[in-house]
Amino acid sequence: MKWAGALLILFASFWIGAEQTKKLSDRPKQIRLIRSALQALEAEIVYGFTPLHESARKLSERLPPPINELFACFSELLTSTELDAREAWKESLANIWPKTALTESERAILLEFGETVGKHDRVTEQKQILVTLNHLERQEEEAYEKQKRYGKMIRSLSLMGGLLIVLLLF
Template sequence: MKWLGAILVILACTWIGFEAAKRMSDRPKQLRQLKVGIQALEAEMLYGLTPLAEASIHLSKQLAYPINHLFEHFAHKLESKGESAHIAWEQSLEEVWQSTSLLKGEREVLSQFGQTLGQQDRDQQQKQIKLTMVHLDREEAEAKENQLRYEKMLKSLGFLGGLLIVILML
């Protein structure tokens, strides 16, 4: 019975380590998707003159989970509740944030982006989008560096932490 418990503890800790590593590897992917989404939103808004809600619906169909949910919630709030773009963006971020692997820095960048969304002329909006892209590029580079540095360590740490717990319990 002790051995079964020991194996379960090791498996659980290893699983925790792999989940932490997965979140770390998902972060750069989600940042790339977010950048693609914002660039596509820029193209639809500035060049296609598509309304914000309609453009967001198009994006939600093109992007992968969980970033597609951000644009889906945003479009829904703009259409059904008639919220301003800033409030709808903030509420959408709040609802979707827990399902992402993004960190506080990205949240701040996206909040700043949402504050100016739909409130400026085309040139100013384009400048704000470029600024947002620069910030997201920086965050993506940091995420890739952290992934390379810590992903393997988190996996090993999960297993070794479980092993340590088992040794201490026996």
């Protein structure tokens, strides 16, 4: 019975480490997806003359979860409610935020983007998207560095912590 408990503790500690490592590796991927989505949004708005709600709907069909949910919710709120683009973006971001691996710095950047989306002409929208893309690029580099630096360490420490607990119990 002791061995079964020890194995259970080791498995749980390994699983916790794997989940934390997954969050570290998901963060740069999700930032990259948001960056590519914003680039596509820029092209749709500036060159395609597509309305914002239609651009967001198209993006939601092409992106993987949870990022597609951001644009699907944004499009839905723009078409089905009386919310302006800023409020719809803010609410959409709040709805999907718990499902992402993003940090508060990315949230602040995306909220800042939401303050200006849909309020200006095409040229100003393009400039705002480019500013947001630059900020997200820096965040992506930081996230990638954190993943490289801490990924293996977290997994190893969690396994070692589980082993320490098992040794203390025996």
